[in-house]
Amino acid sequence: MSLIGNTTLSFTEEQAMLLDVAREFCRDKSPITAVRAQLESDCGFDQALWHEMVSLGWAGIALPESCGGSGLGVGALVPVVEAMGRAMLGTPLISNALAGQLLLRTAATDQAERLLPDIASGVTATLALLDNGDWGDDGIGLVLDDERVLRGLKKCVPDASVASVFVVSVSFKGSAALAIVRADQLGAGSLSPNTLIDQTKRAANVDFSGITVDDNNIIAAPAVAAALRDVRLLGALLVAAEATGSAAACLDTTVDYLKTRKQFGKLIGSYQALKHPTVDILTQVDSARSFIYHAATLVCDDALDTDAEIACRMAKAQACQTLLYAGDRAVQFHGGMGFTYDCDAQLYIRRAQWSQQQFGDVQHHRKQLARLLLD
Amino acid sequence: MSASKQELKEFRVEVAAWMQDNKPADPGFLLPQTFMEVGDERQLEFLRNWQHKIWSAGYLGMAWPKEYGGCGMDAVYQSIADKEMRRLAVPICFNVIGLGWAGPLINHIGSEQQKSKYLKGILNAEDVWCQGFSEPDHGSDLGNAQTRAVRDGNEYVLNGQKIWTTMGNFAKYMILLARTNPEAPRKYDGLSFFLSPMHVPGIDTRPIRKLTGEFGFTETFFTDARIPADSIMGEEGQGWKIAMQTLQYERGAEAGAAGGQSMVRITVDDMIHQLDGVRRDGAPVLEDPVVRDQVVQAIMEEKALFLGDRRSHIGHLTTDYPGSLPLSHKLRGTEMTRRMRQLAINLQGAEGALYVGDDDARQGGFWQRAYLNSFSATIGGGTSQVQANIIAEHVLGLPK
Numbered sequence: 074m075s076l077i078g079n080t081t082l083s084f085t086e087e088q089a090m091l092l093d094v095a096r097e098f099c100r101d102k103s104p105i106t107a108v109r110a111q112l113e114s115d116c117g118f119d120q121a122l123w124h125e126m127v128s129l130g131w132a133g134i135a136l137p138e139s140c141g142g143s144g145l146g147v148g149a150l151v152p153v154v155e156a157m158g159r160a161m162l163g164t165p166l167i168s169n170a171l172a173g174q175l176l177l178r179t180a181a182t183d184q185a186e187r188l189l190p191d192i193a194s195g196v197t198a199t200l201a202l203l204d205n206g207d208w209g210d211d212g213i214g215l216v217l218d219d220e221r222v223l224r225g226l227k228k229c230v231p232d233a234s235v236a237s238v239f240v241v242s243v244s245f246k247g248s249a250a251l252a253i254v255r256a257d258q259l260g261a262g263s264l265s266p267n268t269l270i271d272q273t274k275r276a277a278n279v280d281f282s283g284i285t286v287d288d289n290n291i292i293a294a295p296a297v298a299a300a301l302r303d304v305r306l307l308g309a310l311l312v313a314a315e316a317t318g319s320a321a322a323c324l325d326t327t328v329d330y331l332k333t334r335k336q337f338g339k340l341i342g343s344y345q346a347l348k349h350p351t352v353d354i355l356t357q358v359d360s361a362r363s364f365i366y367h368a369a370t371l372v373c374d375d376a377l378d379t380d381a382e383i384a385c386r387m388a389k390a391q392a393c394q395t396l397l398y399a400g401d402r403a404v405q406f407h408g409g410m411g412f413t414y415d416c417d418a419q420l421y422i423r424r425a426q427w428s429q430q431q432f433g434d435v436q437h438h439r440k441q442l443a444r445l446l447l448d
Numbered sequence: 449m450s451a452s453k454q455e456l457k458e459f460r461v462e463v464a465a466w467m468q469d470n471k472p473a474d475p476g477f478l479l480p481q482t483f484m485e486v487g488d489e490r491q492l493e494f495l496r497n498w499q500h501k502i503w504s505a506g507y508l509g510m511a512w513p514k515e516y517g518g519c520g521m522d523a524v525y526q527s528i529a530d531k532e533m534r535r536l537a538v539p540i541c542f543n544v545i546g547l548g549w550a551g552p553l554i555n556h557i558g559s560e561q562q563k564s565k566y567l568k569g570i571l572n573a574e575d576v577w578c579q580g581f582s583e584p585d586h587g588s589d590l591g592n593a594q595t596r597a598v599r600d601g602n603e604y605v606l607n608g609q610k611i612w613t614t615m616g617n618f619a620k621y622m623i624l625l626a627r628t629n630p631e632a633p634r635k636y637d638g639l640s641f642f643l644s645p646m647h648v649p650g651i652d653t654r655p656i657r658k659l660t661g662e663f664g665f666t667e668t669f670f671t672d673a674r675i676p677a678d679s680i681m682g683e684e685g686q687g688w689k690i691a692m693q694t695l696q697y698e699r700g701a702e703a704g705a706a707g708g709q710s711m712v713r714i715t716v717d718d719m720i721h722q723l724d725g726v727r728r729d730g731a732p733v734l735e736d737p738v739v740r741d742q743v744v745q746a747i748m749e750e751k752a753l754f755l756g757d758r759r760s761h762i763g764h765l766t767t768d769y770p771g772s773l774p775l776s777h778k779l780r781g782t783e784m785t786r787r788m789r790q791l792a793i794n795l796q797g798a799e800g801a802l803y804v805g806d807d808d809a810r811q812g813g814f815w816q817r818a819y820l821n822s823f824s825a826t827i828g829g830g831t832s833q834v835q836a837n838i839i840a841e842h843v844l845g846l847p848k
Contacts, residue, residue, distance in 0.1 A: 075717055076715075076716055076717050076720065076747050076750075077715070077716070077717075077747065077754055078751075080751065080754045080755055080758060081758075082755055082758035082759055082762070083762075084764060084765055088764075092764055093764075321768060328844050328845070328846065331846055332845065332846060332847065339847075342840075342847050343846070343847040343848060345833070345836075345837065348836065348840040349833070349836045349840070351840060351846070352776075352779075352836045352839045352840050352844070355769065355772060355776070355839065355843065355844060356772075356776050356779070356780055356839075359752075359756055359773060360748075360749075360752035360755075360756065362759065362765065363752055363755035363756045363758070363759045364751075364752065366759060366762075366765055367755050367758075387748055387751065391748060391752065436741070439741050439744045439745065440737075440740075440741070442744045442747075442748075443740035443741065443743070443744050446743075446744060446747060447734055447740055447743065447744075
């Protein structure tokens with residue numbers, strides 16, 4: 074058996090159509106001026122635009138038709154999210170989709186029928202998973218006690234301020250479980266917005282202490298632990314897809330500058346010191362794209378197998394490494410201009426730090442890959 | 449009539465069985481991994497015999513016409529045979545310039561007489577071919593070749609120098625790019641393409657000793673060397689076009705090449721297998737966290753290349769920079785290979801410093817030699833730096 078293993082990569086008609094639509098939509102609706110207009114707004118995105126995305130069916134792409142989705146599977150989100158990343162378009166789509174995936178994989182039928190159609194129709198849901206800064210820590214600090222009362226807080230909950238529903242990982246009777254919390258259950262002051270390095274994103278620390286969860290909103294199935302692992306992998310994949318899009322846009326921004334800026338009487342793009350690293354960015358973006366669509370081919374609604382796990386982790390490691398490099402070089406290659414807030418390079422270098430820290434960083438995933446490939 | 453799936457499957461099994469039964473035993477000396485590493489007579493004889501054996505069994509030149517030593521079959525059979533040779537890592541078919549460059553060219557545009565004269569000797573390995581493109585002062589700038597060919601009656605008179613002639617000292621024929629018209633307005637239009645004999649007065653070769661300590665290339669000197677005028681392919685001035693045409697056969701049997709594997713692929717799996725028993729800080733080397741991370745990166749690099757090949761066939765996923773994957777393939781593949789081989793040595797511990805000839809060298813110094821040889825690919829055929837310029841200018845549209 075070769076270490077290279079599975080190299081399946083296919084792309085369906087539906088995914089091709091989604092990619093076309095998503096690219097055009099994001100290009101038209103989310104030019105960089107629109108992105109900048111939201112940098113300091115409260116929710117970080119244009120609500121009307123989010124509703125348009127929902128009306129295109131994007132919130133339900135990965136959910137089954139029986140739950141109001143289009144049944145295309147979670148892999149079909151990859152082209153959409155890549156297009157959004159390219160346009161630096163925030164919105165809670167990723168949070169919403171992942172919350173949907175976690176419920177799809179764990180909820181009892183009646184819970185799924187109650188919750189998933191809302192998510193497919195754009196009622197914003199998000200995941201609250203992080204107890205501390207360590208994505209590699211499988212322990213869960215937030216406790217749901219025997220009285221069904223939550224004790225503790227979650228960190229960096231994405232899109233918390235706009236979420237109507239929180240799917241919260243909890244420790245319940247010593248096992249991993251999920252609590253579904255409505256936004257109107259949160260007490261005053263329980264939401265502390267984070268100041269993020271990426272101003273196109275929003276997150277908050279959320280204190281769930283004191284909230285009582287009724288049995289209808291507890292998922293304590295044995296499948297929860299494995300589903301949490303799978304959804305983290307899917308999260309890694311979607312962030313990788315987004316980062317790949319952002320890296321491609323970052324490359325375009327840099328290339329445009331190298332073609333127009335003159336120094337010492339020459340276009341700076343003619344200097345090999347700038348040319349060759351820019352080619353490195355291109356080849357890295359190529360690798361990242363190959364990995365995300367490979368992973369998109371392998372993920373499915375069922376439990377992820379080892380090939381899919383390897384693919385998601387490689388996608389995340391490659392895409393984030395790529396964006397970190399592309400953003401870093403974009404600032405440098407823009408010279409003095411790159412040091413200013415007005416230069417778009419800052420958007421990408423900031424996005425790179427955000428993406429790197431979602432669902433495990435490059436080093437985390439490579440360490441897990443070593444276990445999967447070498448042991 | 450195209451072959452059925454069943455027939456192809458049966459053929460694959462047949463070829464695999466033959467290769468396994470006939471794969472030569474370890475000769476006790478290091479074999480070349482590529483045709484650019486044939487350094488001495490005993491390697492040459494070994495590879496000549498091996499290629500002859502494959503041809504005799506009917507697994508080489510399968511799609512070439514019967515009357516010229518081929519089998520007249522569908523190219524798909526050759527592709528299958530090639531794939532099996534690669535998979536089973538049998539020794540190379542070393543007469544690569546003949547099999548993959550000169551032969552297909554003669555097959556496509558050569559005269560009846562040229563076909564009869566050359567093709568069979570290419571397949572059965574009796575006639576070794578070499579290539580005379582690069583010149584000392586124009587390594588990466590092929591179009592600027594200055595070796596002169598002047599028509600004189602029924603002959604051309606050659607003067608000049610070529611370098612990096614693979615197996616120049618063993619070759620009977622050379623595909624040669626020479627300048628017939630120095631006055632042509634475009635430098636490319638002054639070039640002509642020849643099938644030149646090597647064993648004529650005035651053509652001398654001098655072996656180049658590579659950084660590995662071995663031989664494999666020569667310098668080739670032309671001093672008033674006279675070759676028959678009908679050695680020319682096409683017309684005067686068509687040399688550049690024909691030289692470019694030879695490059696397309698690299699795509700394999702389906703594109704016209706005779707087949708046979710030209711290099712033994714060395715994968716990251718091979719790199720890991722060679723680490724059996726190697727220890728670092730008192731534990732197996734693959735338990736070292738730093739090493740593990742480096743190995744994972746090497747695996748990812750190799751996998752990304754495979755996946756890129758897959759993706760390159762999906763139009764929707766290559767829209768940004770359509771030329772990017774094909775044009776960067778050489779740069780990425782060769783640089784990856786170089787880095788991986790360097791890593792393989794790094795991980796050997798103290799034995800990493802041993803070389804071919806030391807009894808304790810891991811696999812007889814295979815990795816040390818392979819690493820040094822890997823530069824032939826990062827330098828030959830346009831250095832990685834020139835490749836990066838080409839990608840920057842032709843894919844990204846950056847200024848020259």
